[in-house]
Amino acid sequence: MTQTIRVRxxxxxxxxxxxxxxxxxxYLREVCGLTGTHIGCETSICGACTxxxxxxxxxxxxxxxxxxxxxxxxxxxxLARNGSLHPVQEGFWECHGLQCGYCxxxxxxxxxxxxxxxxxxxxxxxxxxxKGNLCRCTGYVHIIDAIERAAGARRAERGVGGDLKW
Amino acid sequence: MIPATFSYARPTTIDEAIALLTKxxxxxxxxxxxxxxxxxxxxxxAQPEVLIDIGRIAGLNTIAERxxxxxxxxxxxxxxxxxxxxVARACPLLGQVAARIxxxxxxxxxxxxxxxxxxxxxxxxxxxxxxLDAELRLASPRGSRSVKAAAFFxxxxxxxxxxxxxxxxxxxxxxxxxxxxxxxxxxxxxxAICGVAAIVDAQAxxxxxxxxxxxxxxxxxxxxxxxxxGRALTPDAVAAAAALAANGVEPLGDIHASPEYRAxxxxxxxxxxxxxxxxxx
Numbered sequence: 262m263t264q265t266i267r268v269r270x271x272x273x274x275x276x277x278x279x280x281x282x283x284x285x286x287x288y289l290r291e292v293c294g295l296t297g298t299h300i301g302c303e304t305s306i307c308g309a310c311t312x313x314x315x316x317x318x319x320x321x322x323x324x325x326x327x328x329x330x331x332x333x334x335x336x337x338x339x340l341a342r343n344g345s346l347h348p349v350q351e352g353f354w355e356c357h358g359l360q361c362g363y364c365x366x367x368x369x370x371x372x373x374x375x376x377x378x379x380x381x382x383x384x385x386x387x388x389x390x391x392k393g394n395l396c397r398c399t400g401y402v403h404i405i406d407a408i409e410r411a412a413g414a415r416r417a418e419r420g421v422g423g424d425l426k427w
Numbered sequence: 428m429i430p431a432t433f434s435y436a437r438p439t440t441i442d443e444a445i446a447l448l449t450k451x452x453x454x455x456x457x458x459x460x461x462x463x464x465x466x467x468x469x470x471x472x473a474q475p476e477v478l479i480d481i482g483r484i485a486g487l488n489t490i491a492e493r494x495x496x497x498x499x500x501x502x503x504x505x506x507x508x509x510x511x512x513x514v515a516r517a518c519p520l521l522g523q524v525a526a527r528i529x530x531x532x533x534x535x536x537x538x539x540x541x542x543x544x545x546x547x548x549x550x551x552x553x554x555x556x557x558x559l560d561a562e563l564r565l566a567s568p569r570g571s572r573s574v575k576a577a578a579f580f581x582x583x584x585x586x587x588x589x590x591x592x593x594x595x596x597x598x599x600x601x602x603x604x605x606x607x608x609x610x611x612x613x614x615x616x617x618x619a620i621c622g623v624a625a626i627v628d629a630q631a632x633x634x635x636x637x638x639x640x641x642x643x644x645x646x647x648x649x650x651x652x653x654x655x656x657g658r659a660l661t662p663d664a665v666a667a668a669a670a671l672a673a674n675g676v677e678p679l680g681d682i683h684a685s686p687e688y689r690a691x692x693x694x695x696x697x698x699x700x701x702x703x704x705x706x707x708x
Contacts, residue, residue, distance in 0.1 A: 262434055264435055280432070281432075281433060281434065281435035281478065282429060282430045282431070282432055282433060282468075284429070284469075287429075303428045303469065304428070304466060304469075305462065305466055305529075305532075305533065305616075306615050306616060308530070308532060311532055317506075317535040318531060318532045318535060319532050319535055319536050320532045320533070320536075323461060323462055323465050323466065323536065324461060324465070324536065325435075325458075325461070325465070327435055327437075327480070328458075328461065328480065328482060371531065371532070374531065375531075389531075390531050392530040392531065392617075393529065393530025393531055393532045393533060394530075
């Protein structure tokens with residue numbers, strides 16, 4: 262038996278009949294074709310599948326698509342605006358916040374939430390916010406740099422004395 | 428990893444949820460935040476025929492003050508408890524414990540009610556609700572009943588909640604700031620290998636100690652509490668009493684920690700939690 266869900270994904274309203282057991286990550290990738298969200302461990306550990314549901318970072322492998330009915334979902338594909346990367350994406354680009362890139366979409370989505378919570382996060386707050394995201398390449402230093410840079414960029418964007426200019 | 432098929436119901440009131448539970452009995456499972464149940468379903472350790480999603484019942488995540496107690500709705504997420512100004516003021520221990528659960532994403536979805544009913548031996552909240560003498564309120568076709576935290580956990584992953592019952596709120600007394608949670612965790616999952624919640628009442632000269640992660644079910648370290656009753660909480664007295672933290676329990680052993688190590692951590696973390704609580708008083 263399928264269930265009809267209505268979800269707003271990256272600003273676009275979608276409606277699909279899905280099996281209740283369909284995981285949100287599979288819905289995004291296989292039904293909506295949004296393969297930017299990655300599947301890593303599928304056990305709520307690695308965070309590669311992190312997306313924002315109603316503005317909150319969640320592991321989309323540990324949520325049913327039917328639970329997202331009526332929600333706003335933002336995936337990595339929804340961050341760039343008018344051809345410009347989101348400050349967190351820009352930070353990863355500038356600071357070389359990735360090597361193989363597999364964990365990157367989840368890291369960036371978690372980074373976006375960190376900046377929602379802390380306008381000026383310390384490196385410790387960034388590391389704590391990334392606790393649920395595993396990277397096996399970088400050793401995390403450049404990832405933390407990237408989010409720290411994005412925080413500065415955002416402040417500059419808002420004209421509140423950011424310390425990074427480009 | 429894909430769960431087995433099930434049918435899905437999304438009640439909008441507690442009564443409707445109870446009616447569904449009554450109808451489907453032990454074939455049904457309640458879905459709260461899903462951060463214990465969905466992983467179990469993906470591994471096919473749980474295969475409910477009917478999933479009753481209580482996530483859209485209005486008011487179930489409310490955190491409020493009532494009759495001098497703090498009332499926490501079963502659907503309150505760890506993140507909501509962690510960031511609640513009321514919790515920080517009236518029962519800071521719960522906020523401290525919530526902040527140590529899993530990771531940010533898990534805290535955004537996982538709920539206090541789901542965690543308690545799932546009764547994973549490494550869950551964090553049980554240590555706190557035991558130390559706080561919380562009351563858990565269950566609704567069923569027979570009405571509602573209150574269960575003391577000390578009587579709630581029966582065994583590993585087993586509580587007194589019956590197939591037609593729903594845990595709908597948890598109430599805790601307002602407590603002073605003299606409380607602390609000290610935890611040694613399994614790094615990947617964040618589950619407690621040993622978590623100790625301690626509350627110190629300097630006036631009554633009593634301590635309350637809840638321990639999770641060590642045994643198949645969470646427990647009050649009653650030997651520690653008895654040894655410190657009426658005593659001055661000097662570091663030496665606390666250390667001597669804390670050595671009794673695993674008295675009478677059978678510690679678990681797994682790939683993360685042997686029984687001996689868990690018993691050792693129980694003593695160390697109990698000492699640290701009590702001294703930290705004293706320092707905050």
